[in-house]
Structures are given as structure tokens and as C-alpha cells.
Amino acid sequence: MNLGLKYLLLFLLLLVLFVLDLVLGTTYIAPGKVLEVFEEHGSVTETIVILGFRLPKAIAALSAGMGLSVAGMLMQTFFRNPLAGPYVLGVNSLSSLAVAVFMLAGGAGSALFLQLGVPFAACAGAFLGLVLLLILSHKIKSATHLLLVGMMIGFLAGALQSVLEYMANPSELKNFVIWNMASLSNVTGKDLLAFFILVLFSCILCLFSIKPLNALMLGDEQASLLGVNVKFARNFILILVALLSGITTAYCGPVGFVGLAMPHTIRMLLRTTHHLHQLIGCMLGGAIFMLTCDIISNLPVFDNTLPINVITSLFGAPFVIWLLFKSKTNFE
Amino acid sequence: MRSRIFRLRKPVLFFGLLLFLFSCSEEKEKVDVPFSAVENKYASYFKIYKRDRYTLLVTFLNAEKTDSAVYALFKGEKPELQSEIHGIQIPVQNVACLSSVFVGFLNRLEAISAIRAVDNMDFVSNQQLLDLSAKGSIKELAKNGPLNIEQTLTCGVNVLFTNPTGDKKKDIDARLLGANITPVVCADYFENHPLGRAEWVKAMSLFFGKEEMADSLFAETERKYFALKASVDTVSYKPTVFTELKTNDTWFVAGGKSSLAQFLADAGADYLWKDNGKVNVTALNMEQVIEKALNADYWINLHLSNMPSEILEKDKRYGEFKAFKTRNLFNNNRRLNLSGGNDYWETGLCNPDEILADLVNIFHPDLQPVKELKYYKQLK
Missing domain, CATH: 3.40.50.1980 (Nitrogenase molybdenum iron protein domain)
Structure with missing residues (x-):
């Protein structure tokens, strides 16, 4: 099957899942009624459920999936580590810690400041995490060791976050705990538009990193010989990852496993190492994965919304175990 | 076994x-x-x-x-x-x-x-x-x-x-x-x-x-409580009520057999989840609450909110509820101390007749058992 056909199938699957996400939910609304809502003939309740609740959630799922999946792909190439991902290497943890510092240590006063400050803090935390990993990656050559160090950074950030939570006042703590639980349904209105545009813009910026990414696969020296400004390329990729990971974490909270699992799935599916195809594949695949998780988390059988992180982990964790078994020699 | x-x-x-x-x-x-x-x-x-x-x-x-x-x-x-x-x-x-x-x-x-x-x-x-x-x-x-x-x-x-x-x-x-x-x-x-x-x-x-x-x-508490209850027993209009705000994706509503549901029933209100048979809170999502409570008359117990705008800041979709549009929003945080502690949980629960008087006042203002609400306030 050629790549074009694969893209087409992925795109069609994405469309189907997007529509399914609008049709399926904890309350039953017949597909015909969903159409009526878009034709502006639906009842008030159905209109609010579809346009006010399900549609923003589906767009948030699509954006979060694209952002995290592309960030994971960039990190895996950047660190030349198949287990790299914003969640695994502690980037999300530092992003959460930065938000915790902002929200719990007296940073967030007004609602407006909270709205502006959280995305900034999340991006700054993600960037700090990446810089730290970059410095450590020069010292630590073993992929396994780097992975372990990343996990330790995650634990350290988690512990500091616990201290802040312990000392926080109840209302600040509540706001933070809610944010930290991760959710797709809390992004609405202008926030949703900003989220979608920022993710899309960052993904478009990734197009400028295709050549360096392909070259970096061969190692820094080979990349230099191919005319890539390695230092500039590394910094550029780092900023892109911080943007994608930070923006998604800011709006949806720390969502796990998407960034780790999806790039592998796409590489296996498309059978390509070219980063242009990986980028498009990850955008489509990440969106498909998150839409699927969102549909599952809102299935009527559960009688409530399951936390999105539970679903991504239920799918993501077995995948990582399988990956470890399948490719264990590569990580030595 | x-x-x-x-x-x-x-x-x-x-x-x-x-x-x-x-x-x-x-x-x-x-x-x-x-x-x-x-x-x-x-x-x-x-x-x-x-x-x-x-x-x-x-x-x-x-x-x-x-x-x-x-x-x-x-x-x-x-x-x-x-x-x-x-x-x-x-x-x-x-x-x-x-x-x-x-x-x-x-x-x-x-x-x-x-x-x-x-x-x-x-x-x-x-x-x-x-x-x-x-x-x-x-x-x-x-x-x-x-x-x-x-x-x-x-x-x-x-x-x-x-x-x-x-x-x-x-x-x-x-x-x-x-x-x-x-x-x-x-x-x-x-x-x-x-x-x-x-x-x-x-x-x-x-x-x-x-x-x-x-x-x-x-x-004395029991006597006052039942006197208030008796005052609404003959009232035919029972406004529909729902409670709480969502926490992340989950909207925890009081069970139909909970103390709050009893308060609402005794205050002559029609609690929307009165028939769910649960003592504990019930976890719902926003869709389920929208489906049932969009046109409810009253919305009470709104976490720490003091103004309608604070509710909207949490989620703009709250503005779609009829109770929000008509400003029939009542929160039990009238008596906060300087640190934010709520007297509702201190003296209120020991004096349920006073809470009931507030609720009767809210749902049946014409009866007006008390001149001024003690634990509740309307969010304006």
C-alpha cells in the first residue's frame, strides 16, 4: 500500500472518529438529531450538548493528540531514544511543577492572570525540562541511563509538587488538582481556538525542522557534514517540543503516553524514517488516538466520563511493555 | 457468603x-x-x-x-x-x-x-x-x-x-x-x-x-424544623432544583436519599435527582446534568462562588442554564470567616431548622419564614 493511500485511510478514519465523538456520549442523541443541530433545527438541550460540549471536546482531543504525538516524535529523534516522550522523560512533570509554582505559590491572583499565566508556566517548565535533558544527554550516552535520569527528574518534580500541594491553601489546591487531573472538556471558546491555532502553527513550524531531523538521525557529525547547523537545529527543535508539549499541558493538563506511543505506531504503519511523513502521520495518528480515547471515556456504558489519562494509559502502558519486549536489545 | x-x-x-x-x-x-x-x-x-x-x-x-x-x-x-x-x-x-x-x-x-x-x-x-x-x-x-x-x-x-x-x-x-x-x-x-x-x-x-x-x-430544633416543613406542605408549586458545579469532568450531585435531598424535599423543592435512591453523591458528567437541569428553576451550593461571573470564569457553558440566566443562584457561603472557613459547616449543620428556613425563603419567598437569609446568599 503506498503512502498516499495510507494517508487517505488515516484521514478518513479521523473524520469518522470525529463524527463518532459528536454522536456518542453519556446521553443518547440520535445521529439524525445531531445533524439537526448543525442545521440549526435542534432543541436547546441538544444544541448545547453537541455544540457546547461535544464539539469543543472533539477539537481539544484532535489538537492535544496532534501536539503530543508530534512532540514525542521530535523528542525521540532529538535524543535518539525510542522511549523518549514528554511524559516519560519528565518534561510533563516539570511543566506541571512550573504550573504548581505559579498556582500554589501565590502567582495566580485574578482569573485573567491565571488564564495567561498557566500556559506560560507550562511552556517554561517544559522548556526547562528539555534544556536539562539536553545538558544531561551530552554527559550520559546510554539511552537507558538517560531514560532513568528523565524518570528521576519526573520523581523529583513530583516530590516538589507534593510539598507545594501540602502547603497550599484549599482553594488554590483545588484549582491545581483539577488542572492536574487532565481533561479535554475544560477548553472552550477563545481558549479552544487559541489552543488549536497554536498547535497547528507549531506543527507547521516543524516543517522547517524536517531536513535537520533527517540529518540528526545519522548523528551530529554526519549532520554537520550534510550542511546542518546542528546547534541551531537542536535549539529550534527544543523550542518546538517545549511549545507543543507546554501548550497541550497548559490547556488539557498532563496527558500521558500519547507522545511516546504514537510516533512508534506511525513509523510501523508508514514504514518510513522520513520526518515529513512521520510529521503528517503523527498529526493524523495522534488525533485519531485521542479521539478514540475520548470516545471510550464518554461511552454510555460508563455512566460518567472516565478521566482521559486513565484511557490513554490503558492503551499506552501495554504498548510500551510490548515495545520493550519487542525491541529490548535496542535499549541496551 | x-x-x-x-x-x-x-x-x-x-x-x-x-x-x-x-x-x-x-x-x-x-x-x-x-x-x-x-x-x-x-x-x-x-x-x-x-x-x-x-x-x-x-x-x-x-x-x-x-x-x-x-x-x-x-x-x-x-x-x-x-x-x-x-x-x-x-x-x-x-x-x-x-x-x-x-x-x-x-x-x-x-x-x-x-x-x-x-x-x-x-x-x-x-x-x-x-x-x-x-x-x-x-x-x-x-x-x-x-x-x-x-x-x-x-x-x-x-x-x-x-x-x-x-x-x-x-x-x-x-x-x-x-x-x-x-x-x-x-x-x-x-x-x-x-x-x-x-x-x-x-x-x-x-x-x-x-x-x-x-x-x-x-x-426545640425539631419543633422549628417541622413547623417550617408544615408551612410548605400545602404549597402546590415545587420549583426544580439542582446543586453543585462540576469538578474537572465530573459533576458530583447529592444522592436522592442524602441529607441535602431531605432538606430540599422538606423546603418544598423538587430536587432533580430525588429518585436516584443513593445516599452518597452521584458522579455525573456535564452532558447528563445539561440534559436534566438546563431548565431547572434554582441552582444552589455553588462551591466557593460569590458572583455569577466567577461561575462563568470556571466554565462559560454554565451560562446556558435557565437558573443562571434568571439569577436564581444561591450559595451557602454567606458566613465566611476571614480565612475562608464557612460557618454553614460549623453552626449550620447543628441548626438544621435555620438552614431549612433559608431554603424555604429561597424557594417560597412569599412564605418568608425569616426576614434575612442566614447561611445562603443570592449570587448577583
Whole structure:
């Protein structure tokens, strides 16, 4: 099957899942009624459920999936580590810690400041995490060791976050705990538009990193010989990852496993190492994965919304175990 | 089958223990009379048994009532007791309250001066206690988390009123007992009738020898409560009501058999989840609440919100509810202290007639049992 056909199938699957996400939910609304809502003939309740609740959630799922999946792909190439991902290497943890510092240590006063400050803090935390990993990656050559160090950074950030939570006042703590639980349904209105545009813009910026990414696969020296400004390329990729990971974490909270699992799935599916195809594949695949998780988390059988992180982990964790078994020699 | 037997084992053991105690005591204390149980009218998570030399207070430690703690409250010389029964000499002089509702009960019993420690002064609204705290007379034992055992051991209290955690060993900590501090575990929040929780004043009164006062206070509360209830019984219009805001993706609404549902029914309101048959909160998502509550008349108990704009800041979709558009938004946070502690949870729960008066005023303003709301306020 050629790549074009694969893209087409992925795109069609994405469309189907997007529509399914609008049709399926904890309350039953017949597909015909969903159409009526878009034709502006639906009842008030159905209109609010579809346009006010399900549609923003589906767009948030699509954006979060694209952002995290592309960030994971960039990190895996950047660190030349198949287990790299914003969640695994502690980037999300530092992003959460930065938000915790902002929200719990007296940073967030007004609602407006909270709205502006959280995305900034999340991006700054993600960037700090990446810089730290970059410095450590020069010292630590073993992929396994780097992975372990990343996990330790995650634990350290988690512990500091616990201290802040312990000392926080109840209302600040509540706001933070809610944010930290991760959710797709809390992004609405202008926030949703900003989220979608920022993710899309960052993904478009990734197009400028295709050549360096392909070259970096061969190692820094080979990349230099191919005319890539390695230092500039590394910094550029780092900023892109911080943007994608930070923006998604800011709006949806720390969502796990998407960034780790999806790039592998796409590489296996498309059978390509070219980063242009990986980028498009990850955008489509990440969106498909998150839409699927969102549909599952809102299935009527559960009688409530399951936390999105539970679903991504239920799918993501077995995948990582399988990956470890399948490719264990590569990580030595 | 095995688990059912296991669940039954503890109540059977407890009543066996009472029988055993009764039979042993009869031989040792020839003059003592048999236990006489004091019947509660609404509360079901404590029992009082009277003897002439002491009173037994039994408190249940979980919702299923499969575990309990037994306290023998005596005056003067300590009677011989089974090791499982915790003897407490009354009246107690030095107590700690690890929940603000206990402060409310002690306030009703005019026993605030016995309080030496609380969990966190931020939650306390009682002025007398705030004054004592300002003088440095009140210790805080759980300011930012779990109970600080070291501070508790050294704060000089004999009785610690606390809520159950589900782990009896943790609730009745051996280290505290060893230091002559008896944790009195009160599962008052499991009561599913507002008067059931208020009736706990009777249990608390035992520690201060103020049973008659408690009986009188409770009887007055009950009388006022039912007078208010009777005033709405003839009203045909029952406005629809829903409660709470969502927390992340989940909207926790009170169960149809909960204390809040009872309050709403007695205030002449039609609670939207009154038929779900649950005592505990029910987790729903926003879709489910929109489907049912979009056109509801009233929306109450809105977390910490003070203004409609604060609700919208949390989620703009809240603005679609009819109750929001008509500003029929009422929150139970009229009486906040400077630290944000809410008196609703301190004195309100001990005085359910006052909460009911607020609710009747809200849902049936024409009846107006009180001129001004005490615990609730309209968000404008």
C-alpha cells in the first residue's frame, strides 16, 4: 500500500472518529438529531450538548493528540531514544511543577492572570525540562541511563509538587488538582481556538525542522557534514517540543503516553524514517488516538466520563511493555 | 457468603460484648441496673445505653455500621470495664475538635471553654474560640494535612472528637490511648436526615454532663424544623432544583436519599435527582446534568462562588442554564470567616431548622419564614 493511500485511510478514519465523538456520549442523541443541530433545527438541550460540549471536546482531543504525538516524535529523534516522550522523560512533570509554582505559590491572583499565566508556566517548565535533558544527554550516552535520569527528574518534580500541594491553601489546591487531573472538556471558546491555532502553527513550524531531523538521525557529525547547523537545529527543535508539549499541558493538563506511543505506531504503519511523513502521520495518528480515547471515556456504558489519562494509559502502558519486549536489545 | 458472614461478625461480636459485659457486671455490681437504651429519633450512627453508674456511647465507624467504638462515660471512680471499652471520666475539661461541626455542637452546649485544640483555626468561625486562639490558648493539630501526633500528645487534651477514616486502628490510635487521650470517633456525616446530624448534640452532651440541655435544644430544633416543613406542605408549586458545579469532568450531585435531598424535599423543592435512591453523591458528567437541569428553576451550593461571573470564569457553558440566566443562584457561603472557613459547616449543620428556613425563603419567598437569609446568599 503506498503512502498516499495510507494517508487517505488515516484521514478518513479521523473524520469518522470525529463524527463518532459528536454522536456518542453519556446521553443518547440520535445521529439524525445531531445533524439537526448543525442545521440549526435542534432543541436547546441538544444544541448545547453537541455544540457546547461535544464539539469543543472533539477539537481539544484532535489538537492535544496532534501536539503530543508530534512532540514525542521530535523528542525521540532529538535524543535518539525510542522511549523518549514528554511524559516519560519528565518534561510533563516539570511543566506541571512550573504550573504548581505559579498556582500554589501565590502567582495566580485574578482569573485573567491565571488564564495567561498557566500556559506560560507550562511552556517554561517544559522548556526547562528539555534544556536539562539536553545538558544531561551530552554527559550520559546510554539511552537507558538517560531514560532513568528523565524518570528521576519526573520523581523529583513530583516530590516538589507534593510539598507545594501540602502547603497550599484549599482553594488554590483545588484549582491545581483539577488542572492536574487532565481533561479535554475544560477548553472552550477563545481558549479552544487559541489552543488549536497554536498547535497547528507549531506543527507547521516543524516543517522547517524536517531536513535537520533527517540529518540528526545519522548523528551530529554526519549532520554537520550534510550542511546542518546542528546547534541551531537542536535549539529550534527544543523550542518546538517545549511549545507543543507546554501548550497541550497548559490547556488539557498532563496527558500521558500519547507522545511516546504514537510516533512508534506511525513509523510501523508508514514504514518510513522520513520526518515529513512521520510529521503528517503523527498529526493524523495522534488525533485519531485521542479521539478514540475520548470516545471510550464518554461511552454510555460508563455512566460518567472516565478521566482521559486513565484511557490513554490503558492503551499506552501495554504498548510500551510490548515495545520493550519487542525491541529490548535496542535499549541496551 | 463468606464476606456476608464476615460483615455480620462485628455487630454480632459487639452485641455479644454488651451481653457479656452485662452478665459480668451483674455479678460484680449487684446494685447496678440493666442497660437501658436511649432511643434516637433520627440519628443512627450512635447509640446510648444508660446504667446508673455510667453511660455507654457506641459510635459506628463506617457507613455500613460493621465497626464500632464503645465509650463508657462515668463520674467519679472508674468502673470495671472490658478492655475494648474506653473509659472517660466526665465532665471532660480539655478536648480537641478535629472538625468544625464539633465546635458547633460544643457552642450549642456552651462548652467552648473546654476546647484546647482544633484541626485548623482557618475553618473556625466561633468568636469565643477565635479570641482564645488569638491569646495562644488553642493549638492546631492538623493545620496542613494529617493529625500531628506529637503535638496531640503534648497539647493537654483528654478527648479528641474526630471523624472516622475507615481504619479503626488509625482512628483510635494506640499512642494516643497510651497518653490518656481518647479519640471519640463520630461518623455524624453519614446521617442522611438533617435532624439526624443535629441529634448528635445528645452524644456530645454526655461528655459534659449536659444531657437535659441537649434534649431541650434538640426538641426545640425539631419543633422549628417541622413547623417550617408544615408551612410548605400545602404549597402546590415545587420549583426544580439542582446543586453543585462540576469538578474537572465530573459533576458530583447529592444522592436522592442524602441529607441535602431531605432538606430540599422538606423546603418544598423538587430536587432533580430525588429518585436516584443513593445516599452518597452521584458522579455525573456535564452532558447528563445539561440534559436534566438546563431548565431547572434554582441552582444552589455553588462551591466557593460569590458572583455569577466567577461561575462563568470556571466554565462559560454554565451560562446556558435557565437558573443562571434568571439569577436564581444561591450559595451557602454567606458566613465566611476571614480565612475562608464557612460557618454553614460549623453552626449550620447543628441548626438544621435555620438552614431549612433559608431554603424555604429561597424557594417560597412569599412564605418568608425569616426576614434575612442566614447561611445562603443570592449570587448577583
